[in-house]
Every structure is written in structure tokens, then in C-alpha cells.
Amino acid sequence: MFNTARFRLTTLLCGLLLTSACSAASSSSSAAAPYTDGTEYVTLPAPHQRYSNSGKVEVVEVFSYACIHCAEFSPYADELRKSLPPGVEFKLVPAPFNDSWVPFARAYYAAKKLGVADKTHDLFFDKKFKEQYPINSMSEIADFYASQGVNREQFVSIANSPETDAQIKKDLALIQTWGVDGTPTIVVDGKYRSANIKDFPQLVDLTKWLVQQELNAKGK
Template sequence: MFKRHARTLVLLGGLLLASACTASNSDAAAPYTEGQEYVTLPAPYQRYSDEGKVEVVEVFSYGCIHCAHFAPVAEQLRKALPKDVVFKLVPAPFSAEWLPYARAYYAARQLGVLEQSHLELFAEKFAQHYPINTLDELADFYARHGVNRDEFMRVATSEAVTAQIKRDFELIQKWQVDGTPTIVVDGKYRSAQVKSYDQLSALTQWLVKRELAGK
């Protein structure tokens, strides 16, 4: 079993990390077991968006090496999902050290450079060992890839981004996510104890098919 990375939130005054795992009835006929590889979250289920499609969310951080290892698998997963399924990323601000990565994610998304920078940020931090830990160092990373540094800092530190982080963290709490990478399907199912990144991908596809069949 690969180790899942968990942190404790210390910023964003008033935001407290609350983690708990729940388990429901297991299904002996299924390839995955309720309460082991996945859990069904308590109702009412809360999705990340209102697009109307079945939703796959990866809760992640650029500060998590396990997320870096899962990232290319997640990219293949995203491409393999049916057209009526949407894949989304939500950064987890589980610590003071991880907060800059959450800000960087939202800034990159707003500036339209997320798609081309997502895998590259993991590569430079963990494979090439660039010092990419602080918001200033993240700004340097995006500047190397053609983003105006001042504009990046303005967006990353904006009140709008701070509010978005707070909203998303409250949802992460409701999903009872306590480590990364974690997959949440339709705000209803959350991945739990999986043995490999490939199993996490396969579990996600199985949960998606289950949810599509239910609709």
C-alpha cells in the first residue's frame, strides 16, 4: 500500500481540519469493498459543481510527492472518462506549507495556464528538484513559463482566491478527506485504502460506471 500524505491546516483563521472515515455495508459481488477501498459519504451529497455531469474530483497538492506520482495516471484517467463525466482538481490547503500551492493552482487556472503548467510543476519540483516551496518561488516557476510575475502574485494573493480556498476547504472537510491524492465521485463516494495509483484509477472508473448506471 502506498503511503497517503496528510497535513494539518494552520492558516486561514478559523479553518480547522476535521477528518473522519465512515463505512457502510460492503458489497461482496463488487471488485471493491465498501469501507476498504472506498466509502459512501453521508447524505446529503455535495458536489463541487453544478454542471449536471457525473463528477470526478481529485483532491491534491503540488506539495505532495504522491500526487506527483499519481499525476500522469490521473491525466490518463481524465482522458479515459466518458464524455458525460467531468474531471476536476481541488487543491488541499492542509498546512501553512501547502497554502501557497493552493494559491498557485487558482491563479494558474484564472490566468489560463493550468493545463500546460500542471504536470510541469510536479516535474520541476520533484524530478528536477527546483526549490518550489514559497509563493515567490512559485511565481518564479510561472514566470519561467511565460506568465507575468506581478500578475501571478496579484491573482494568487487576491481576496477572491482566499475566499475560493476557504469554500473548497469546507467542502473537503464535508467529504472527510484527510490525505492526498483522494478521489471523490459525485460528492458521494470517496476513495480510501487503495494499494496503488493504478488501483485508484480503476476504482474511480468503477465508481463512475456505478454512478452512471444509477442515473
């Protein structure tokens, strides 16, 4: 489903991962799920590149505040994060696929630096997509965070800092290495990437199944 040769425009990027809208029906138990390498997920070529060096099994959601499918997946991601076993950590990586998505990546890292990312993550999606609040430009994004008690000038300074520039550049290189060109995408331990997923419950179950494969491989 993905074309890894080049990144696509925002509207296409949002739709690449899912072949249909989120289904209310839940998938079968992840332990028994017949997931196939090359279909529901892809094993990435070695050497596997992780996002961090924590030593824990790593679940990374590549997302964007510009993507409505990420907004729809967010409640599922919250439940996934809570259900992960000890020794597994969940991380978010904002995708700077094009110029219009870069401000959203800047916003995430500024919010993270200021310690408000967890508090504002789901709210950002709700304001932008459910309430149709205008949050597109850097100025509008800064207004949103200011409405949540964040110092606006400090937020803008961090969002546009050389440190944030470097992080976004590093993220983009890693995302390209993983072959991610759509959101939301899950990458487990830098080794497995979600691919042809029919709905959000299946993406959650697939992630749990891949995590268990890694835990088994590590003898945990």
C-alpha cells in the same frame, strides 16, 4: 487508513492514502473489481455535496503540489481524465491542509485564472520533484510561473486576491465535509471517496468503477 478527526502534518498527509509505493502491476478490469464500501472506498453521508453544479458525473482529485504522491499519480490522473466517458468531467481541487500547503493552492487558482493550469500542472510536479527545483515559497512559485511566460506581478496579485482567499476557504470546508485528510484522494459525484488503495492503477480502476455506478444510477 484515514483519521478524519484532524488534519495532519505535510509528510504524513502525503502518505496516508497509499500503503505502498506505486506498483507497476496493473489491476484487473474495473468492471469485475470486487471493491467494498468501507474498504477501497467510502460512501459519504447524504446530502451529497458536489464541487460544481454542472449536472455531469464529477470526478474530483484532491491534490497538492506539495505532495510527492500526487506528482507520482499525475500521469495516471492524465490517463484517467482521457478515458472518462461522455457525461463525466474531471476536476482538480488543491488541498490547503496547512500553512505550508496554502501557497500551492493559491498557485493552482492563479494559474487557472490565467489559463495556464493545464499547461503547467505536470511541469510543476516535474520541476519540483524530479529536477529538485526549489518551489516552496510564494516567491519561488511565482518565479516558476514567470519562467513559463506568465506575468509575475499579475500572478502574485491573483494568487493573493480576496477571490482566491474565498475559494480556498470554500475548498477546505468541502474537503472536510468529504472527510479527506490525505492526498491524492478521489471523490466521485460528492458521493464516494477513495479510501484504502494499494496502488495507483487500483485507484484509477476504482474511480472508473464508481463512475459507472453513478452512470448506471442516472440511467446514462
